[in-house]
Each structure stands twice: as structure tokens, then as C-alpha cells.
Amino acid sequence: MASVAAPPAEPAGEFLLEMRGVHKSFPGVKALDNAQLMVRPHSVHALMGENGAGKSTLLKCLFGIYHADQGEILFLGKPVSFRTSKEALENGISMVHQELNLVPQVSVMDNLWLGRYPQRGPFIDHAKMYRDTKAIFEELDIDVDPRQKVADLTVSQMQMIEIAKAFSYNAKIVIMDEPTSSLSEKEVNHLFGIIEKLKNRGCGIVYISHKMDEIFRICDEITILRDGKWIDTQPVKGLTFDEVIRMMVGRDLGDRFPEKTNQPGEVVLQVRGLTARNQPSIQDVSFELRRGEILGVAGLVGAKRTDIVETLFGVREASAGEVLLRGKPVRNTSTVKAIRNGFALVTEERRATGIFAGLGVDFNSLIANMPHYEHHGLLQNKGMRGDTDWVVRSMNVKTPSQRTTIGSLSGGNQQKVVIGRWLLTKPDILMLDEPTRGIDVGAKFEIYQLINDLAVEGKSIIMISSEMPELLGVSDRILVMSNGRVAGIVNTRETSQEEILHLAAKYL
Numbered sequence: 001m002a003s004v005a006a007p008p009a010e011p012a013g014e015f016l017l018e019m020r021g022v023h024k025s026f027p028g029v030k031a032l033d034n035a036q037l038m039v040r041p042h043s044v045h046a047l048m049g050e051n052g053a054g055k056s057t058l059l060k061c062l063f064g065i066y067h068a069d070q071g072e073i074l075f076l077g078k079p080v081s082f083r084t085s086k087e088a089l090e091n092g093i094s095m096v097h098q099e100l101n102l103v104p105q106v107s108v109m110d111n112l113w114l115g116r117y118p119q120r121g122p123f124i125d126h127a128k129m130y131r132d133t134k135a136i137f138e139e140l141d142i143d144v145d146p147r148q149k150v151a152d153l154t155v156s157q158m159q160m161i162e163i164a165k166a167f168s169y170n171a172k173i174v175i176m177d178e179p180t181s182s183l184s185e186k187e188v189n190h191l192f193g194i195i196e197k198l199k200n201r202g203c204g205i206v207y208i209s210h211k212m213d214e215i216f217r218i219c220d221e222i223t224i225l226r227d228g229k230w231i232d233t234q235p236v237k238g239l240t241f242d243e244v245i246r247m248m249v250g251r252d253l254g255d256r257f258p259e260k261t262n263q264p265g266e267v268v269l270q271v272r273g274l275t276a277r278n279q280p281s282i283q284d285v286s287f288e289l290r291r292g293e294i295l296g297v298a299g300l301v302g303a304k305r306t307d308i309v310e311t312l313f314g315v316r317e318a319s320a321g322e323v324l325l326r327g328k329p330v331r332n333t334s335t336v337k338a339i340r341n342g343f344a345l346v347t348e349e350r351r352a353t354g355i356f357a358g359l360g361v362d363f364n365s366l367i368a369n370m371p372h373y374e375h376h377g378l379l380q381n382k383g384m385r386g387d388t389d390w391v392v393r394s395m396n397v398k399t400p401s402q403r404t405t406i407g408s409l410s411g412g413n414q415q416k417v418v419i420g421r422w423l424l425t426k427p428d429i430l431m432l433d434e435p436t437r438g439i440d441v442g443a444k445f446e447i448y449q450l451i452n453d454l455a456v457e458g459k460s461i462i463m464i465s466s467e468m469p470e471l472l473g474v475s476d477r478i479l480v481m482s483n484g485r486v487a488g489i490v491n492t493r494e495t496s497q498e499e500i501l502h503l504a505a506k507y508l
Contacts, residue, residue: 015038016076017037017038018072019037019058019071021036022073031054036233037058042199045207045219046236061073063175076092093172095176104151107149108145108153130146139167144161160187177208220236226247226249268289268290268326271289271321272324274323275319276318282481284320299481304484305481308462325429345431355407357405358405358407369425372424391416412444430459430460477490487506
């Protein structure tokens with residue numbers, strides 16, 4: 001294979017990819033109902049819809065993971081029906097998944113050429129593999145040593161390796177699923193530069209993102225799916241934010257954020273001089289949290305926002321400082337102690353650390369509260385069924401049954417189950433780390449409403465978010481982190497994005 005692939009051939013017709021009248025059903029669920037997607041060369045095509053709208057199912061039918069019940073797929077003007085994802089890759093259709101699929105214990109170049117190593121006789125030609133990898137990295141402006149072990153890379157570097165892998169296949173269609181979820185603003189700009197290179201080569205990029213600003217910034221066309229059905233395909237230019245949301249959810253959403261009705265009361269939590277043992281991490285962090293208050297936490301990538309809630313929850317060990325809950329000192333030296341002391345943490349990486357994807361909604365609802373159901377060494381099924389039913393009803397979880405595997409639910413429904421799980425432990429302090437990451441606008445509104453309702457009920461909430469409008473729309477006050485230290489705490493109604501960004505750069 002050449003070190004840098006030549007631009008792909010132009011299709012015979014107007015479209016690189018045509019998916020028409022695609023149907024796909026599973027037991028009890030019609031996932032796709034006459035769906036379609038038409039992608040032109042030299043374009044970025046947004047595929048949007050609420051979680052559960054059928055986006056992933058449609059692309060899995062293209063990629064050979066599922067077989068469509070009905071419909072046709074034309075690629076470069078010819079009918080195709082890939083049996084495996086490997087076959088799709090070899091024919092020029094590549095996918096960069098939101099969950100990275102790299103092998104951490106081998107080198108970057110091994111990951112890039114896995115399953116198709118260049119040969120020199122019966123042996124792998126490591127020198128050629130290095131040269132080819134280096135050439136691709138230079139073209140894409142990726143500053144990573146091809147011989148470096150993947151386990152030593154940052155998440156953003158791993159994301160770039162996945163994109164380089166797609167590039168190395170000389171892909172004509174590149175599917176990107178939430179590619180900026182772990183990237184800084186600088187890295188996002190780099191990614192968009194790579195997308196522009198792919199466009200110039202004649203590629204069609206299918207871009208999946210819930211970040212509207214990205215869609216309007218880089219996409220040429222947009223296809224909307226809702227409930228497995230094709231709703232519309234339009235040029236992005238001329239569309240408005242509200243029009244896209246209306247097509248996605250089938251109604252006017254109104255304001256992006258629900259009306260704030262919580263009224264913060266007395267101080268519940270006092271954190272004084274909290275410092276984590278393993279540095280670099282948080283240093284001398286101090287703040288107060290009131291009953292019924294939503295305290296947002298802002299900061300740039302590397303600000304150590306997550307380290308605050310992990311130290312409070314006993315994931316990280318504190319080396320200094322004190323934590324007082326209702327005036328009494330608490331020491332959460334483990335997550336078990338943290339739960340007993342009334343703390344709960346919804347983690348940032350839902351699929352990696354928040355759910356047991358292959359197990360049911362019932363197990364995922366109850367796992368943090370298991371001691372509550374034990375009686376004389378036996379688990380009480382009645383109480384477990386009742387509490388799972390409470391999670392499903394009160395969180396408005398859309399699931400066929402309690403035993404449905406949580407991994408088959410949409411991201412928004414998964415997140416509702418995780419929040420419900422922690423509410424069963426009756427926490428005083430609920431900590432939410434990026435609670436709406438990877439969730440569509442309709443489900444986001446439900447999560448925002450849920451957070452506000454919990455605050456109205458008197459829960460004290462710490463919410464970390466990378467989305468500035470979210471922090472300004474949901475929180476009462478915002479704690480701004482910079483390089484592991486508190487740069488300032490501002491009242492949401494009296495601040496601005498400019499002030500928060502200025503504080504976020506205070507200690508850089």
C-alpha cells in the first residue's frame with residue numbers, strides 16, 4: 001500500500017452513497033422504517049436525530065454489522081451488501097467510533113495496520129510500516145511517534161490515531177461518531193482541518209454530533225431521522241437551530257433550558273483546602289454548597305475538574321484539607337464510605353465507568369444499593385423489582401422491560417438509569433460529571449428538568465460541564481477551575497462566558 005493514498009475515484013452518479021427505503025426490525029422493535037441517507041462527494045453530511053432515532057442502526061446496516069430487512073444500498077453507483085465491517089473497510093467505508101477501538105498494549109503503527117501488515121517475504125516489514133505511518137501522520141499533522149505504545153497516549157491522541165486509520169484505508173466514505181467529545185478547542189480545530197483535507201480528496205464524511213455549533217460550522221447537508229424514519233434532508237446553509245430541533249423532536253422545544261424553580265437554602269457542604277495526594281491534581285480547593293443548589297464547575301481541558309468530585313467520592317486520596325457535611329467532618333477514604341456518608345457520583349465516561357452494558361436495566365439500577373435488599377443473607381426480589389420500577393417510572397426511562405440490557409438503550413435512557421441508581425441511595429450530595437455528554441437535545445432537556453426538580457426537592461448538586469451554555473442555563477453558581485486550583489466562584493445570573501474563560505486561564 002502506498003504511504004499516502006491517492007484521492008478516491010469519483011462516483012459514476014451524483015452520490016457516493018445511497019441508502020434508500022431501509023427497514024430493520026428486532027423482536028418487539030421497529031428500529032428503521034423506510035430510512036434513507038444520500039451522501040455526495042466533497043461534502044460533510046450531518047446525520048442527526050434523538051438518541052434511539054435509528055442513526056446507529058442505519059450505519060450498522062451499511063457497515064455489515066446488521067443486515068437490512070428491506071431496502072437498497074448503492075456505493076459508487078453499485079449495489080452492495082457487506083457481510084462484515086472488514087469487508088466494508090476494504091471497499092472504502094470507514095468508521096471512527098465514539099468508543100475508541102484501539103489495542104492499548106501495542107504500538108501506534110501496529111494499531112494502524114492491524115490485520116494488513118506490510119510483508120517482506122514471510123516477515124512483517126516494520127521499516128515500511130513505520131514509513132507509511134509517518135507519511136500519513138505528516139499529511140494529517142499528527143505529532144505522535146508511530147513506535148509509541150497506545151496505552152501511553154492521551155484520549156485525544158487516540159482519537160487522532162483512529163482518524164489516521166480511516167485515512168490509511170483510502171476511505172471514500174468516513175463516518176465520524178461524536179469525534180470531538182474528548183477534544184480541546186485546539187484539537188477540534190485540528191480535526192476540522194483533517195476533515196477539510198478529506199473533503200478535498202473527494203470523500204464524503206458522515207458526521208454524527210449533538211453539538212449544534214459544529215453542525216452549522218462544518219456540515220454541508222443534514223439528514224434528520226426520528227423514530228427510525230427519514231424526516232428530511234436539507235442544505236445546512238439557511239437552516240436555523242430551532243428548525244433542526246423541531247425536525248428532530250417533532251415539536252417546538254421552546255427554551256433550551258427549563259425554568260429554574262429551585263431556591264438554595266442553608267449551607268450543607270463545606271470543602272476547605274482540599275488537595276489530592278497524587279499530583280498533579282487539585283490543590284487547596286475550597287467552596288460551599290447549599291441545600292437545593294446547583295453548583296456548576298467550569299474549566300478548560302486539564303483544569304482537574306473531575307479530580308474534585310473523585311476526591312470527594314473517595315476515588316482519589318486526599319492529602320490535605322477537610323470536608324464538612326452539615327457541620328460534621330467526613331472522610332471518604334473509599335467509594336463505599338462515600339456512599340454511606342451520602343455522596344453519589346455520576347461519572348463522565350458512562351460506557352466505561354457508569355454502566356454494565358451487557359447486563360439489564362434492573363441490575364444497573366440496583367447495583368449501588370445492594371445492601372439495602374439483603375435480609376438474612378438473601379436478596380429480596382420484591383423490593384428489587386419495586387425499586388427498578390421506581391427508577392424506570394420516575395426517570396421516564398424508555399425500555400421494553402426491566403431485564404433489557406442497558407447497552408441496547410439510547411444514551412439518554414442509559415443516563416437516566418444511572419441517575420436513578422444513585423437516587424436510590426438517598427444521597428445528600430449528588431455529583432454529575434458531564435451529565436449530558438453524547439445525549440441529544442430532547443433528552444438533554446429532560447436531564448436538565450430532572451436536575452432542577454432534584455434541586456427543588458432539596459438535593460445539593462455539583463455539575464461539571466464543558467458546555468458553557470449548559471452551565472449558564474442550569475446552575476446557580478459556577479466554580480471555575482484553572483490548573484488544579486479554584487480561579488473564582490461566580491453567580492450565574494451576574495456572569496458571562498467571557499468572565500468564565502478569563503478565570504479559566506488564570507493559572508495557566
